[in-house]
Amino acid sequence: xxxxxxxxxxxxxxxxxxxxxxxxxxxxxxxxxxxxxxxxxxxxxxxxxxxxxxxxxxxxxxxxxxxxxxxxxxxxxxxxxxxxxxxxxxxxxxxxxxxxxxxxxxxxxxxxxxxxxxxxxxxxxxxxxxxxxxxxxxxxxxxxxxxxxxxxxxxxxxxxxxxxxxxxxxxxxxxxxxxxxxxxxxxxxxxxxxxxxxxxxxxxxxxxxxxxxxxxxxxxxxxxxxxxxxxxxxxxxxxxxxxxxxxxxxxxxxxxxxxxxxxxxxxxxxxxxxxxxxxxxxxxxxxxxxxxxxxxxxxxxxxxxxxxxxxxxxxxxxxxxxxxxxxxxxxxxxxxxxxxxxxxxxxxxxxxxxxxxxxxxxxxxxxxxxxxxxxxxxxxxxxxxxxxxxxxxxxxxxxxxxxxxxxxxxxxxxxxxxxxxxxxxxxxxxxxxxxxxxxxxxxxxxxxxxxxxxxxxxxxxxxxxxxxxxxxxxxxxxxxxxxxxxxxxxxxxxxxxxxxxxxxxxxxxxxxxxxxxxxxxxxxxxxxxxxxxxxxxxxxxxxxxxxxxxxxxxxxxxxxxxxxxxxxxxxxxxxxxxxxxxxxxxxxxxxxxxxxxxxxxxxxxxxxxxxxxxxxxxxxxxxxxxxxxxxxxxxxxxxxxxxxxxxxxxxxxxxxxxxxxxxxxxxxxxxxxxxxxxxxxxxxxxxxxxxxxxxxxxxxxxxxxxxxxxxxxxxxxxxxxxxxxxxxxxxxxxxxxxxxxxxxx
Numbered sequence: 060x061x062x063x064x065x066x067x068x069x070x071x072x073x074x075x076x077x078x079x080x081x082x083x084x085x086x087x088x089x090x091x092x093x094x095x096x097x098x099x100x101x102x103x104x105x106x107x108x109x110x111x112x113x114x115x116x117x118x119x120x121x122x123x124x125x126x127x128x129x130x131x132x133x134x135x136x137x138x139x140x141x142x143x144x145x146x147x148x149x150x151x152x153x154x155x156x157x158x159x160x161x162x163x164x165x166x167x168x169x170x171x172x173x174x175x176x177x178x179x180x181x182x183x184x185x186x187x188x189x190x191x192x193x194x195x196x197x198x199x200x201x202x203x204x205x206x207x208x209x210x211x212x213x214x215x216x217x218x219x220x221x222x223x224x225x226x227x228x229x230x231x232x233x234x235x236x237x238x239x240x241x242x243x244x245x246x247x248x249x250x251x252x253x254x255x256x257x258x259x260x261x262x263x264x265x266x267x268x269x270x271x272x273x274x275x276x277x278x279x280x281x282x283x284x285x286x287x288x289x290x291x292x293x294x295x296x297x298x299x300x301x302x303x304x305x306x307x308x309x310x311x312x313x314x315x316x317x318x319x320x321x322x323x324x325x326x327x328x329x330x331x332x333x334x335x336x337x338x339x340x341x342x343x344x345x346x347x348x349x350x351x352x353x354x355x356x357x358x359x360x361x362x363x364x365x366x367x368x369x370x371x372x373x374x375x376x377x378x379x380x381x382x383x384x385x386x387x388x389x390x391x392x393x394x395x396x397x398x399x400x401x402x403x404x405x406x407x408x409x410x411x412x413x414x415x416x417x418x419x420x421x422x423x424x425x426x427x428x429x430x431x432x433x434x435x436x437x438x439x440x441x442x443x444x445x446x447x448x449x450x451x452x453x454x455x456x457x458x459x460x461x462x463x464x465x466x467x468x469x470x471x472x473x474x475x476x477x478x479x480x481x482x483x484x485x486x487x488x489x490x491x492x493x494x495x496x497x498x499x500x501x502x503x504x505x506x507x508x509x510x511x512x513x514x515x516x517x518x519x520x521x522x523x524x525x526x527x528x529x530x531x532x533x534x535x536x537x538x539x540x541x542x543x544x545x546x547x548x549x550x551x552x553x554x555x556x557x558x559x560x561x562x563x564x565x566x567x568x569x570x571x572x573x574x575x576x577x578x579x580x581x582x583x584x585x586x587x588x589x590x591x592x593x594x595x596x597x598x599x600x601x602x603x604x605x606x607x608x609x610x611x612x613x614x615x616x617x618x619x620x621x622x623x624x625x626x627x628x629x630x631x632x633x634x635x636x637x638x639x640x641x642x643x644x645x646x647x648x649x650x651x652x653x654x655x656x657x658x659x660x661x662x663x664x665x666x667x668x669x670x671x672x673x674x675x676x677x678x679x680x681x682x683x684x685x686x687x688x689x690x691x692x693x694x695x696x697x698x699x700x701x702x703x704x705x706x707x708x709x710x711x712x713x714x715x716x717x718x719x720x721x722x723x724x725x726x727x728x729x730x731x732x733x734x735x736x737x738x739x740x741x742x743x744x745x746x747x748x749x750x751x752x753x754x755x756x757x758x759x760x761x762x763x764x765x766x767x768x769x770x771x772x773x774x775x776x777x778x779x780x781x782x783x784x785x786x787x788x789x790x791x792x793x794x795x796x797x798x799x800x801x802x803x804x
Contacts, residue, residue: 078161142197185225271320278324285324334498584656660699
């Protein structure tokens with residue numbers, strides 16, 4: 060019994076858009092024609108990690124800032140575009156710009172620049188963190204209001220607005236936000252700058268999802284337009300899956316599906332789409348209960364020699380040896396040394412494709428054959444060369460299927476959907492999807508090669524067999540991974556390679572297995588993004604913090620290679636020492652100075668100068684390097700009190716204050732810091748903006764919430780300890796604050 064045939068429907072608009080194709084073509088041409096000049100890119104050209112790795116192998120150098128580029132180098136501007144200041148800086152540094160900005164994004168740059176020059180308040184409907192939006196904002200002086208949803212639109216107060224949209228914005232979201240912006244008494248000029256290809260892509264995804272039992276959305280998780288396609292698919296088809304590569308393919312979940320829809324983001328290469336669809340044949344095989352369907356039989360019949368099913372006439376089965384005396388296009392005549400000659404018909408000889416009998420035999424050759432009939436009707440003994448060894452070979456194939464052992468086969472010809480491979484005169488079929496553990500579009504490179512394969516299906520009655528080289532490669536890879544799993548333990552320090560970033564950390568390859576290096580485990584100090592410390596491709600020592608074998612998850616640590624600052628504070632710092640640090644946060648009661656990552660000290664307002672200081676910002680600014688004297692180190696409460704004025708000339712014009720008053724103010728400042736932020740460390744306080752509290756709370760996203768958006772639900776529990784930070788408040792208050800944060804999620 061079989062189910063309905065599997066139908067795979069690809070959305071009409073899937074894969075590379077015009078802008079992405081243009082960017083990649085320009086980059087490839089630049090790499091080809093660069094000669095001795097180095098080619099750089101600040102950040103990924105498109106949001107697809109596999110494509111970027113390929114470009115890196117071909118010579119593209121990814122840098123974090125233009126300072127890393129050599130003068131005279133070529134700098135490719137990614138499809139998302141960059142700010143006006145970025146272009147000016149490149150020119151000043153002597154870099155030649157290859158502007159691969161998507162033309163549709165470039166048009167928005169011109170619109171906002173002109174609108175800003177006319178005195179309009181520019182509104183960008185989109186994600187403030189997306190590189191396209193950051194680039195657009197840079198063409199209107201960085202003064203645009205960025206609106207992501209209707210609630211943020213309601214908070215816009217300006218009366219003269221000029222609004223544009225991120226090119227990948229969902230049309231319905233754009234219309235909702237535009238309606239909120241259009242209030243009475245306000246001048247609003249609205250430009251729908253959503254890419255037409257994006258709209259068509261989203262519409263075709265929606266149409267396919269309405270008819271599908273399951274939806275696969277293919278693309279990189281960092282791709283905004285792919286994530287929006289997935290949101291659209293999920294609204295219509297609950298059984299929707301986000302596919303970054305074939306490893307994400309949920310084959311078990313798709314077994315009972317008759318219709319599977321496929322959509323792909325604008326930065327998804329065609330080969331990746333084909334690879335996913337090709338692997339859907341696994342589902343088709345399972346749906347047909349592991350039998351050879353009519354299509355498979357027809358393909359095999361077209362490309363494999365048809366062998367006689369049985370011989371009805373009696374056979375002796377004797378193996379005889381003779382000398383070739385005549386060769387024609389139809390048969391081979393053998394002198395057996397008796398009254399009758401033997402004849403081997405062409406059908407009883409295994410020939411390679413395009414090979415003839417005249418190619419295979421010459422007069423005088425010695426041949427062994429099996430007697431099929433003592434009389435073929437013409438007075439000859441009917442012989443078969445195939446039958447001499449065919450049974451033995453089939454036994455080998457059957458044994459390989461039963462005990463899952465491997466065979467070596469030679470690929471001899473490419474056919475529709477795969478290749479023909481021969482094992483000891485027995486021809487078999489290898490589908491394209493089973494030739495390699497990577498996507499294979501054309502099998503030319505495999506012709507003539509000997510491959511180690513497994514037998515996946517056979518029908519000896521029909522002399523048909525199917526091989527898989529991919530299964531052998533997969534098993535070898537699994538063994539390598541198993542060896543890695545068996546060799547690692549919690550607490551081990553091993554070398555890894557930084558593969559990719561997320562907002563919540565970095566994934567590090569430790570020999571074939573990716574481990575998560577959470578952002579809180581990268582540095583003892585507070586980081587906004589892993590790229591502040593790490594680079595893609597960088598080799599780093601990491602410590603294994605936890606292993607969840609059942610879920611194949613590994614948590615890593617990088618900061619553990621250096622001691623926690625407070626644990627060795629006595630070795631580096633002492634009361635009376637003059638230190639040099641950076642002002643990282645200004646409060647009403649003082650300024651926090653970073654001595655090193657993870658170690659901050661407080662300069663109370665009374666310790667800034669020998670005069671009365673009413674406004675700290677008049678004396679210091681965030682980022683300023685300062686010298687300060689250590690007044691007190693409280694290891695129990697993890698506090699360091701500093702003084703800037705102790706490093707200054709004591710002659711001053713100001714109000715003198717007593718030591719008692721100053722000490723009381725310092726204690727009050729620490730108490731205020733604890734009350735104001737019971738769940739924050741000094742490093743957390745540093746990360747706050749100097750904007751008013753109500754704006755900060757509206758714009759900033761808690762680390763826990765950001766991590767919940769990016770990490771699968773099952774990972775959140777494992778990472779919660781990583782997210783939690785030590786703080787200045789007592790342990791009880793920290794636990795209450797952490798609990799409240801989780802409740803907020």
